[in-house]
Amino acid sequence: MNTHLKRKIAFALSMGVVTTGIVSFVLIALNLGFSEKFAFVWLRSWGIGYVIVIPAILMIGPRLQGKIDRLIP
DSSP states (O other): OOHHHHHHHHHHHHHHHHHHHHHHHHHHHHHHOSOTTHHHHHHHHHHHHHHHHHHHHHHHHHHHHHHHHHHOO
16 A cells, blocks of 8 residues: 555544544534533444544545546646
8 A cells, every 4th residue: 555545544534533523522512412421422423423434535535536626726
């Protein structure tokens, strides 16, 4: 595996952790509030979101990047 591909995968994994963590935290806080269940519900939602978003980033990301590259030379 070349360095460029490793960097892209590392970026996708890192960005997935950050974005799913932030989005799930905010949505759970807004919808559930900071109750005693908050930490459990947030971590569960974060895990589910991460498992969904990483394949999406890895599959959709390159195609979207290609389209953007064509639109903005």
